[in-house]
Amino acid sequence: MNTSTFENYESEVRSYCRHFPKVFTNAKGAVITDEDGVDYIDFFCGAGAVNYGHNNEYIKQKMVEYLSTDGIIHALDMYTVPKREFIETLEHKIIEPRGFNYKIQFCGPTGTNAVEAAIKLARKNKGRRNVFAFMGCFHGMTLGALSLTSEMYARGGAGASLNDVTHIPAPYMFEGLDVIQYMQTLIDDDHSGVEKPAAVIMETLQAEGGIRPFSDEFLRQVRDFCDKNDILMIVDDIQVGCCRCGSFFSFERAGIEPDMVVMSKSIGGLGMPLAILLLKGELDLWKPGEHNGTFRGNQLSFIAGKASFDWLLENNVEEETRRKGELVKSFIEREILPIDSRLELRGMGLIWGIDFGKINPELSEVVIEKCFENKLICECAGRDGSVLKIMPPLVIEDTLLMKGLNILADAAKEALK
Structure with missing residues (x-):
């Protein structure tokens, strides 16, 4: 995948592309596709700019x-x-x-x-x-x-x-x-x-x-x-x-x-x-x-x-956001927090964070990289970047949401071995 144009001519101030070094072409709902036709589940949501999904058909x-x-x-x-x-x-x-x-x-x-x-x-x-x-x-x-x-x-x-x-x-x-x-x-x-x-x-x-x-x-x-x-x-x-x-x-x-x-x-x-x-x-x-x-x-x-x-x-987006938020919370409490008692979960609605700071702040970056390798896009936040942020489009389908959460769980388990 050719990224040389960006590396040669774009300012060093660029940031997100360093975490996600692919060239993207299409997006729909909660899925982003690169120029090789590979799909990624989006738990990043344009930093909150596409709550209602990429290319929402009605809008x-x-x-x-x-x-x-x-x-x-x-x-x-x-x-x-x-x-x-x-x-x-x-x-x-x-x-x-x-x-x-x-x-x-x-x-x-x-x-x-x-x-x-x-x-x-x-x-x-x-x-x-x-x-x-x-x-x-x-x-x-x-x-x-x-x-x-x-x-x-x-x-x-x-x-x-x-x-x-x-x-x-x-x-x-x-x-x-x-x-x-x-x-x-x-x-x-x-x-x-x-x-x-x-x-x-x-x-x-x-x-x-x-x-x-x-x-x-x-x-x-x-x-x-x-x-x-x-x-x-x-x-x-x-x-x-x-x-x-x-x-x-x-x-x-x-x-x-x-x-x-x-x-x-x-x-x-x-x-x-x-x-x-x-x-x-x-x-x-x-x-x-x-x-x-x-x-x-x-x-x-x-x-x-x-x-x-x-x-x-x-489309009852507020109610659906609360419902899906409970799915996220329940999954993380059941599948991820038991991996290590020092992990912390915070959030509401469809914005959640898993804090690795009490173990090693750098672990969040490791998990994000492993997620991206497995076609899930998410980012980190907080002091020392220790918090992995989960913020999918509010319209994400339940099956896609759970698929992304399972990728995240597998990445966390691997990083915390």
Whole structure:
């Protein structure tokens, strides 16, 4: 298989292709095919960008139909039919039935750009620079979002100071630490050296941080902390939203309503580039064009996104995600965890992680390589990359899901001999 073109001419910054050194040509559902015609089961899901499957037939057809009409493709933030239908469907079928009330801001078509918009708007509203973020978080790679991200490898590439963020210990890090009281002390103590923040930003389940779900009670406590102290609560649902955790928004399980919600990846329906910021109306203090981007109006993304809302509701994707998640959990508890008592399993919905850190963090890479040899694609996350992440498309068939899990179990057994 010829990969010399990439190796000779593409930047050294490339990463995933180093783990999966094949040239891929086709994809359907939860299967990716290389140019030799070899099929791979996908437990990677485009890092969460294709929750509804590769080339979902319903979503794809809506895009093809639109393309065949010479519909406008690029429109900046002008009014268009696809944008109107996207907004109306998201508001009337997703947001309002859940009891939420959000306006929609279209950002540049990446999650990190939407995070930039959220923290800029939070600072604009509160007149404060500082933001609280949790250790273990990942919020993006542009400078503002990177200042929130805690991973030192990512931060090391900035080449600039990453300021105006205070990183708070995540609730799983120190046994007995009252994280809420810790944050309260930081803003109350005039010798803490920490400025009161404009916002607290968080993932309700840290994905790149090692598949670390925050408890429902902790999410409610953060909401109460923010209300008490006139601080905005921002939830980053870029990777763990769009039904990944078993409900469209990952925070629904806690019965809370964040002030802002950041979404990208599968909000574009079929892997199309799209990012949005949901915000409470009273926070919408932007002046025209104050945060913009040339590609914030990709009409094909609106078509695909709107189609995905219709499709997920028609096909009970949330319920199916929860059901399949129980299959994954049960299988791993039965077939993989007994291999070694030091293994840990964490997750919910269809995002799970097996932590090899208490044995040897490098084992996760060994397992991933063995999985790929046996035609299963998955990746690692967490401190020292010690967590093997299981994140298939939500539409994966039960038989294919179990086949992939059996490949994973065999790889783990071989690595842990």
